[in-house]
Amino acid sequence: MTTRTETDRPGVTEQASERPAMSRKAQELDRTWYSASGFVGWFTQVNHRIIGTRFIVTSFIFFLMAGIEALLLRTQLAVPENSFLTPDHFNQLFTMHGSSMMFFFAVPMMEGLGIYVVPLMIGTRDMAFPRLNAFGYYVYLIAGVTLYAAGFLGHAPDGGWFAYVPLTLPQYSPGLGLDFWATMITFIEISALVAAVELIVTVFKQRAPGMSLNRMPLFVWAMLVTMFMIVFAMPPLMVGSVMLALDRTVSTHFFMPSGGGEPLLWQHLFWFFGHPEVYIILVPALGVISSIVVTFARRPIFGYTAMVLSVVSIGFVAFGLWVHHMFTTGLPALGVSFFTAASVMIAVPSGVQIFCWIATLWGAKLRIATPLLFVLGFFFIFVLGGLTGVMVASVPFDTQVHDTYFLVAHFHYVLIGGAVFPVFGAIYYWFPKIFGRMLNETAGKWSFALMFVGFNLGFFPMHQLGLQGMPRRVYTYLFDSGWFELSLLATIGAYVFALGVLVTAVDALLSFLRKPDAPDNPWGGDTLEWATRSPPPNYNFEDIPVVRGRWALWERGDEPAGAVTGLHPGRREVLVTTLLDAEPHAVAILPGPTIWPFLAAVAVAAGFLGFIRHPIWFPIGLLLTFVGFVGWLWPRAVGGSAEEQVR
């Protein structure tokens, strides 16, 4: 690491010039929190910023892959009776597209942002369980790579992203594609659950002194709510995907009616997860939006308490909605009415959020930069998606448009509006912090314009297509169906959108290759991540900051209100504070880099993947995993006294 002076960093605020050279303490901290680099080093790193960045970059790559799949689908649908793709390939591609977008892009991207940003925002040096963090990443990486490798080797799943039974049972879907799918979905849940437990504990126990719950940044609140949703939503899907795998490999009868199984059980398990999933993606995005709105309006959020309460209530209500995906399965009328009411109700807290943002932006001296543009794009698109959402919450309407392009339009408005636009805003907002380089503003504006126009051009006509009766998941349509013009428009829009994405991807790559130029606090933000260097040093903060208000850096002119001393710079020490008021009450010593989390992830993968071939791999995997965990957790000071480890 180099020490940089004011001259080679344009636009640096005063605080940087106060640190001309690295202090002795900073040097020692730097050694303590150092991670080895190089090929082998890569497998041992555990720092949250490294793991967070990996999640973000990896999930972005999956976003690009899934985008290419979408373009292939749209190319096939551009003209009627096209033979660009075979029906089988079409099925595989929409399955891979949907699964990748939901499981391998959206959720890991949000986790990555949380893992990177939250510890900085709450003023700590790392997450509570750094090695677990690394483990979660490897599990995710192995899942993604395996699913794609299997796909390229001709074992792509083709049951859609929700893999409805009985279609996906071995009688109707022989081959290994769905075995890989079910197994890899289980992996994604493991990875998400690991991140969830970890972020919850970090937020509960490692906030900077003085950051009581009612002073926590809204982004941190949003992440906390999301992680709780993961804790309650993912396990049921995990049970479901394991049952599916068992039905396929060892002939259990969970879902096969002939053996007494219940196909609807799968739908319940899937949608009990699947609906909250949408909010698991959306709620962090709401946090991103709040961060950006506050920073670019340059004033505190209007209605902080209302914002927190509405995010928390979204978290609760989201669990009362899953059956609206099953309106057409013939459920009891009373149940259907209940779920309709709940589905309409969720519009209320979402509305509160939108009004508070508008009130914050209203009359403020806005700074129009790319992150804010993406937020404004979000407003427009997400509100439209919400509108069609209220429409499909009504049972008669849903029965009419179920499984048509109206639904495809609806959920892309929600997902692209509610996740992709905020994620792009977040990329422009935090890229300087993460990589130490500003992204290009002109490129950002072009990217936004192309994405916004392309998206609406591509997806708005789908509403009409759906109303005209075009079903989803059809690989082609007839000349005289009357769907040609709008379909072609949708394809053109998709390509324009993709071009917008490409602009950002290229810009990010080029910026990354440039010399670091980002100031510590380029946007004048109020949260603690802006109080350290860009990119932050290995140890995040030389002194753990003390917080005295809700707007950590705005209370006293760009600096935290105080600092914590007495953490040993020669050990990976972090401050532990109380849950409600963040009063310091202990110090935790974190473990350092190691290869064991990687080995443990490989062991888990061996067990699960082997199981597809033979059940004997279950005990083998269990044993290998156990060995992995023992190596990982083996205490550093066996034989030494407690004193040696502590003092």
Add this chain to the structure above:
Amino acid sequence: MNAETRFDAGELPRLPADYRAPLWWGIVGLILVESVVFATLITSYFYLGIDQPEWPPAGTKTPDLVKPTLGTLVLMASSLPMHWADRGITRGDQTALRWGLLLSIALAVTFLVLKYIEYSQMGYRWYTHSYGSIAWTIIGFHSTHVIALILKTVVVSALAWIGYFSERRSLAVVVNGIYWHFVVVVWIPLYATLYWVPRILK
């Protein structure tokens, strides 16, 4: 920086073995996740059973009560020496720690042996019908937990026998104990579901 708001962390405890330790919260989080998994399994059991004319299906015997109840008592008993062990080490009592852990392991192994005998004599398998699928899955999943517990505790007791733990270094024991009690307690609703519900329904 403002000197008045400096806070000195030099004297704060470094390895507390209670709710002040993040690891303690991590285990609580793990328990929460697993509770949701077990709750889902129980819900699935009822969901699969609810539309069936008979549950367990015709031709399948209602499960016997003697062996499972015995096993349940043995498993519940294993929590006592575990408690004795972790209470012991927070007072620095190595004997309680060492023997408590071993005794718990012995009881858990007994539980598994009883389960093994019971299930090897079961007239149906996981592939027989949906009842078999869910019953075997629940048992398999829970037994896997017990096996993991035993393996984990073997390691902890190896460390105990070489004198690694002390009253100041007891977090691993305490956390292992919390998880142990969880696996014991979660068995009770599973036991009630698997062995009592079919009787009540019949």
